[in-house]
Amino acid sequence: MKFVDLDSFDYESLDDESFDYENFDYEIVRSDRKTLSIEVHHNRVKVRAPKKAPDDWIEGFVYQKAKWIARKLVEQAERHQSRLVLENGQLISVLGQPLIIRVSQGANKITLTDDEFLIRNKDLSPSSIAKQMDRWLLNYAKENLPQKVQAWSEIMGLENKLNGIRFRKTKTQWGHCTRKGVVQLNQLILLTPLYVIDYLIIHELSHLKHLNHSKRFWSLVESFCPEYIKAEAWLKQQGHSVWY
Ligand SMILES: [Zn+2]
Structure with a gap:
């Protein structure tokens, strides 16, 4: 498991100079397959990879998809989480x-x-x-x-x-x-x-x-x-x- 730091990851600023030091949280699941795929659910990112796929290839793939992953996580969070309500008595x-x-x-x-x-x-x-x-x-x-x-x-x-x-x-x-x-x-x-x-x-x-x-x-x-x-x-x- 790679370290989690999506809280401080801003997908809107992917192109900015600071992007290269942001880490992602993702789990690699290796199996008998030929391609890479990414699943995002319940605040987790899972990368399915061939058994012998080199780590840096997987990492490159994740970085390439970073924007998409971050957007997914935000969408899911928005759907599942309750927010602060600015109403009387809250x-x-x-x-x-x-x-x-x-x-x-x-x-x-x-x-x-x-x-x-x-x-x-x-x-x-x-x-x-x-x-x-x-x-x-x-x-x-x-x-x-x-x-x-x-x-x-x-x-x-x-x-x-x-x-x-x-x-x-x-x-x-x-x-x-x-x-x-x-x-x-x-x-x-x-x-x-x-x-x-x-x-x-x-x-x-x-x-x-x-x-x-x-x-x-x-x-x-x-x-x-x-x-x-x-x-x-x-x-x-x-x-x-x-x-x-
Ligand atoms: Zn940080």
């Missing part, structure tokens, strides 16, 4: 704080109290509220996450390699790190538990040192985030719950 977690959503009509504004997430919008249609939420999340991320990233980079001794922090809501990616040292985070991470937010930041910062998902990369992650396996599991099992 629960939302913002930077680890559980809040109850209250929606009312009025001049567009989102306000946080100790226990409520108040959405006021002139137009209460789901698409209008989703757009409002997008804008709010991006601003809130810009206000709250850079200092966290900066603080972790200093703890990890990587502050000199960090060249910027960007936010981008993509369908398949929680975070991303460019070769130039720019850490990109999905603003939706604000809605995950605090230990997951820290993990995602540590994960991307670790790429400042290792542009891959090698053993050395993971041991660097682990040394600053002993809970990384739990965080990965949360993202796989419940990551969909922050999407709206």
